[in-house]
Amino acid sequence: MRRRPPFQDLLDLRDDTAQPLYQQLEDQLARLIGTGTLPPGTTLPAERQLAERLAISRSTVQRAYNALRSKKLLSAQGRLGSIVQGTTGRLHSGMDRLKGFTEEMRELGRVPSSRILERTVVSDPTIAALFGLDDSARFLKLVRVRSGDGVPLSRETGWYNLQRAPELEQADLGGSVYAALAQLGAPLERCDQTIEAAQPSAEESAIFGFDEPVPCLLIKRRSFARDGDMLEYVEGLFRGDSYTYRLSLRI
Structure with a gap:
């Protein structure tokens, strides 16, 4: 069975566009959640961990995560990361x-x-x-x-x-x-x-x-x-x- 690549490999954050990095990250994570690539119950890395993996600032990840939480797509897990809620996460x-x-x-x-x-x-x-x-x-x-x-x-x-x-x-x-x-x-x-x-x-x-x-x-x-x-x-x-x-x- 072919293994699914780590979700961060599916992200494509660019610095040659006017769209802020946090907005790019928010949009791309929302899309992965919406398509089921990140199904409800998936645990995403903590802010610091994901920032290090993507070579971006922690504040960028924090803004994206906060926006997704406000849309009820993520649930805070603190140092353990965040849980994907999606439309059926509860x-x-x-x-x-x-x-x-x-x-x-x-x-x-x-x-x-x-x-x-x-x-x-x-x-x-x-x-x-x-x-x-x-x-x-x-x-x-x-x-x-x-x-x-x-x-x-x-x-x-x-x-x-x-x-x-x-x-x-x-x-x-x-x-x-x-x-x-x-x-x-x-x-x-x-x-x-x-x-x-x-x-x-x-x-x-x-x-x-x-x-x-x-x-x-x-x-x-x-x-x-x-x-x-x-x-x-x-x-x-x-x-x-x-x-x-x-x-x-x-x-």
């Missing part, structure tokens, strides 16, 4: 049924991946109260960065009821926790979920590659087994520049 996730991040990404045509930041067994009276359990109840606390096509989309902290699913403590959780629960005989049946606006912390901004905090979606979910036992409580912060939720309502 992830429009449906809320018609209970599904985990892994299944959701696959339905949207993205490759899911997770990075575990923390995995500990804890006893937390506040969390136990949410589950309706004694203060001494043990929970698996799992903090993960969830990505689609390698792009960090959410940072989530989940607590899982080890009284109901003790085998989860030693289970392989590199993929879907929901799939692991089902394999352990504790599949989820339903959930109660809320969504609210939130600002990312400095740590979360660094994970998402934000130079400055960007409004995000904070999703809080309580998930239950078929017999009504609560198995999961999770708080997930989803980046607001790449994620929207779609609802279908009937009268």
Whole structure:
């Protein structure tokens, strides 16, 4: 299979024209995005990196990127670069049924991946109260960065009821926790979920590659087994520049 050349090799910036370099770069990147040569989800280099590759000033790249962001064609990623949004760059996730991040990404045509930041067994009276359990109840606390096509989309902290699913403590959780629960005989049946606006912390901004905090979606979910036992409580912060939720309502 013939490999596609690096996108910067497709750029032709000229100094023998009256059109400013930043405008040339903006127009040519917009064209590559519009034709699908740079499809939604593509990560472009950071401003300094692209400037060095093209032998132009960083301010030139910055002006072009800013113009493309104002047109909603790019999403800022700070030192990690920028993500191509295009006309379909946002992830429009449906809320018609209970599904985990892994299944959701696959339905949207993205490759899911997770990075575990923390995995500990804890006893937390506040969390136990949410589950309706004694203060001494043990929970698996799992903090993960969830990505689609390698792009960090959410940072989530989940607590899982080890009284109901003790085998989860030693289970392989590199993929879907929901799939692991089902394999352990504790599949989820339903959930109660809320969504609210939130600002990312400095740590979360660094994970998402934000130079400055960007409004995000904070999703809080309580998930239950078929017999009504609560198995999961999770708080997930989803980046607001790449994620929207779609609802279908009937009268």
